[in-house]
Amino acid sequence: MIPASFDYVRAGSLDDAVALLAEHGDDAKLIAGGHSLLPMMKLRLAFPTVLIDIRTVPDAAYVRVDGDVVAIGALTRHCDLVASDVLRAEAPLIATAAGFVGDPQIRHRGTIGGSLSHADPAADLPTAVLASDAVLVVLGPDGRREIPVADFFAGYFETALAPGEVLAEIRVPRTGPNGYHYEKFVRRANDWAIVAVATVAGRVALANMAATPVRAAATEAALAAGASAAEAAALAAEGTQPIQDMHANQEYRGHLATVLTRRGLNAAGIA
């Protein structure tokens, strides 16, 4: 299958991408690794008329410690997140979750910025970034702004990015090398999660339990109040609204959320 025709421009920088978005309007889309957008275009579920390629803009792919956060450039590829010693030491949940994305070929191409902007509720990195309580740095026509990740995912494949904005950086609080886990329940290894649980620092986020990745608020509250992992995990599905598809109905997803949350918390060292 083949995408519908489009014009293609390469941005020289993220600021340039912002200018190009302003120039081309709503019919333009950013492309980096293209592993979220191109499949949609090939199936003709998306048909932008202009693609603005930011894949090769300089200084946008990096992982570095910046005070009490790890700053990740939006164009950092999944494979580079997996291989990052900085992440392994300071925010290992992100590196671990990145290793669950797709397959090696996809991880060579896809980027964290692309994955977050695509906002698939079943995807790995959005869930891990949500559990990490990261802050997203966005560039737009009015300059730079920061969006707490809790406010970023707005709906099914929708984000708080305004038209014309570009995700530039993900700022992940440093957690140290331990006390985290990513538990993914799949049919085949490279499938999207039926349900997944990301946990770090007492926070728990769930994939595919709603139209966006969601925090398991009742579980977190129970943990904060001193509940055991098992007690807290039993509340994981509270307030979620999972979809029903051929892999799982709502009831089964809710059940999986509780089991996976308990296992995730245990693996993270919470008894």
Add this chain to the structure above:
Amino acid sequence: MRLSTTVNGSTRTDDVEPRLLLAHYLRDVCGLKGTNIGCDTTSCGACTVHVDGESVKSCTVLAVQTDGSDVTTVEGLAATRPGPDGMHPVQAAFRAEHGLQCGFCTPGMVMATAGLLAENPKPTEREVREALEGNLCRCTGYHNIVRAALAAAESMAASE
């Protein structure tokens, strides 16, 4: 759009439509028909080639996005490390272990395996299976493909 790439060691310049997929560029413009297309959804891996030394699925890469890159297909793999039989050690291992039947997934499977061994020269069986999770085969049940990958790792280590 003007596209300048190095394909299997030869630099070339072509004028291509922006929507041209790398897989079709290789097959229809470069005439390299070893790279096959088996699905629409970046799932099967039959189209796997190396871009700048890393395995990618060429059905989900725009040809124009490889401007300035070095692309290697199954036709060019042996030249990167020729063995006594004129094949790359991964290709030779696939033959020795009967890691192919109909051959359709084979170019992609070989390129994915070569990519794996470049990153992890001594994988376990489990690591091989996980590294090939994005390459589907309907003939072999993967048994001999996994053996071929492990055998190739050994032969490459021995000939270092």
Add this chain to the structure above:
Amino acid sequence: MTTVDLPRGSILGTRVQRLEDPEFLTSGAVYTDDVVDERLTGAVWVTFVRASVAHATIASIDASAALAADGCVGVITADDLADVPAQAPMMPIFPAGMAQPLLATGRVRYVGEPVAAVLTDDRYLGEDIAELVEIDYAPLPVVVDPIDSAEDETLLFPELGTNVVCSRPAEVDGDIFAGCPVVVTGTILNQRVAVAPLEVRAAAAAWGADDRLTAWVPNQGAQGTQASLAGMLGLPVSQVRIITPAVGGAFGAKVGADPEAAVVGWIARRIGRPARWVETRSENMVAMTHGRAQVQTVTVGGDRDGRVRAYRLHVLQDSGAYPRYGAMLPTLTLLMAPGVYDIDRLELSYTSVATNTTPVGAYRGAGRPEATAAIERAMDMFAAEIGLDPAVVRRRNLLPPFTEPITSKGGAAYDSGDYAMALDTVLAAADYDALRREQALRRERGDIIQLGIGVSVYVEITGGGGEAGASKENATVQVHADGTATILTGTSPHGQGHSTVWAMLASEELGIPMDKITVRWGDTDLVPEGGGTGGSRSLQQGGAAVRQAARELVDVARARAADRLEVSPDDLEVDHANAGLTVRGVPGTGVTFAELAADEPLLVRSVFRAPGATYPFGAHVAVAEVDVETGRAELTRLIALDDAGVVVNPLIAEGQRHGGLAQGAAQALLEEIRFDEDGNPITTTFADYPIVSATEVPSFELVTTETPTTYNPLGAKGIGEAGSIGSTPAVQNAVIDAVAHLGVRHIDMPTSSMRVWSAIRAASEGTEH
């Protein structure tokens, strides 16, 4: 266990690496989409517009926008095909009115049915312009489930008054279960699966100056494809030439030809320009025939000591919208219904019905895996009911060993078999008793990860059909003056390695090195007759024909050499070292086959006829771990004994088994084609349809025995489908066994995590019936 003595130094029985592999590995094989041929220069690209609804009348087709688009060469609909005859049913027993037209005519009956063909200058424009064809549908009621279809309330072919394609009632007197202290019954779903060869369907066609159609089509037998294509187009067979490029997997779904290939051929003739077509995977998933698709009702009756006395099987076959080979699958299922067991009384029947879904065809095993799945589930249900080990129950009911043909109660003439040997051997290889002990431990501890052990014993049928429908096949062996040889075969490899094995067989007889032997097939001008590859027939018939032709060639050469050397033919023997004949006991005094070929062409065409089908058998043990909290099942071991007689190339035979094992396990664990209630397919890509990958199967443990057949001089039976026949029920039984102690009696395939979890919960709540 029989060991066959092969001549010292024989190449047969050795692990010869494939001759075809260097090309496949370094430049890729040349599949239909890869063909570069001057006859196809300037070909028009064909893109099909397919039905987007499952059942509707076509109110109108508006192609004006498409025709006005740049690069559009034309749009073809059923109205344009007036010169094509009405399509004939694939089998004479199918109602004539149920044959699929080349393009939907007045009505569409499944999502994906071809409605129009868009012709463009290239592939990319084809996808763009196909979107511009507007089809207005008037929806009709949809029937998706074969159980509903059998009610005949919603009819696909109202003029016929029924959805039934064909059926066979049971022929019994009275109640076969009378006197059985134990009777168990159940409904078993043998779900619809995608065949999913990695190469999708394709065709290229040119109408030549010789007033013939030349068509490149991936297929399993060019001669059958030629007959099929000629039939669809109303042409004499002599006016169609099929050329077979490399074929990227087939598994039963590339037998004959599909309507799209006929349309491509028709276009090439009509517009006087060659035409090419390659479908997308999304099209393949809805328009290539699917496999299996049976609802089986089984009842088994017997004694408390484990002896089974009576077995009833009714098969409801989903044929899809237009009957293809799938409608006939139950005839093989019923033939093989009792399998390896000695059961006094059988009651067998089937009904095949049309539904608003993709047509069903052959898929690896075609009718026999379904038979094995039914009886092997029934055996486990019976064993569970009487509280005996399922291996013990099987052992108690097996037919005794036999070396002369016997007729089964299902009506099949089994040629040779030793089923108890197969079961005992595989149980020992698996260390079955240790597995049961481990299972007991985990149950006792209440582990979250429980162990399940599944057993199956099977017999299947191979080489049932062939050239012109008989158990025969032809081969031509020719030696050339330069010392090379060519083999022409009526079989048609698509992964099975005929180039290697046929060369082994000829080299063995002639002494010509394998790398000097070229095997050719699939061009109907070169090989006008042949039965193709399917039903695991190639080696036992096509390979046997190669050996027979090579031996006859030696006889021809011997007569000529005797004249030339002025010796008695009886004094000449094959000189393998020199690829010729020499005077017995006096090496180097003879003449080579090449020298004889220089004088006069040296070739023999021979037809091998088998007395009938052969019946490979085996036994499989599957070990599964099931997470009882999530329902997730993982296959951790699969131990397979497959006895297909004498093995000519173990490397290749093992590869065939591996592939079958994975496909069979995939049906038990993962794969299922799904439609919603409106007939919309929801598994249309490899992202939605979980074709098994390397992470869901273990390395397999193979046990090999060789019980020869007397039906061909090689002693070989078919191995292509065996793996997929035993593994499906073994794996399904293992998953169910893992949770049997929780009260679970059955879980339909695929044993998805939700199904397993639901079954555990239902059992614990006592709601399972």
